[in-house]
Amino acid sequence: MPLSEEQVKHVARLARIRLDPEDAAQMTVHLDAVLEYMTQLNELNTDNVQPTMHVIGLNMPLRDDEVRPSLSVKEALKNAPDPRDNMFGVPRIMDGGDH
Numbered sequence: 001m002p003l004s005e006e007q008v009k010h011v012a013r014l015a016r017i018r019l020d021p022e023d024a025a026q027m028t029v030h031l032d033a034v035l036e037y038m039t040q041l042n043e044l045n046t047d048n049v050q051p052t053m054h055v056i057g058l059n060m061p062l063r064d065d066e067v068r069p070s071l072s073v074k075e076a077l078k079n080a081p082d083p084r085d086n087m088f089g090v091p092r093i094m095d096g097g098d099h
Contacts, residue, residue, distance in 0.1 A: 002032055003028055003031055003032040003035060004028070005024055005025060005028045007028075008024055008027050008028045008031060009024055012024070012027075016093070073086050
């Protein structure tokens, strides 16, 4: 099923991306091609393919978990532009950007 331009505009709104009308049309074509390719990949039989995290074997060096001294709340918030109730204050994004 082809992707509609309205669906692309909806996803752009969710991602807070502003798309011009010509960009939305072009993005619809590109995203539709990606989804078509993903559909083709879903048709492959991968029953005998072992899941991998990486194509080559890697040994990740891990350090021991140990308790170490860290910053106090006061020290961590010392240079914060908007400390609130011992936390970092950030702008609200869901309701238009107000605090």
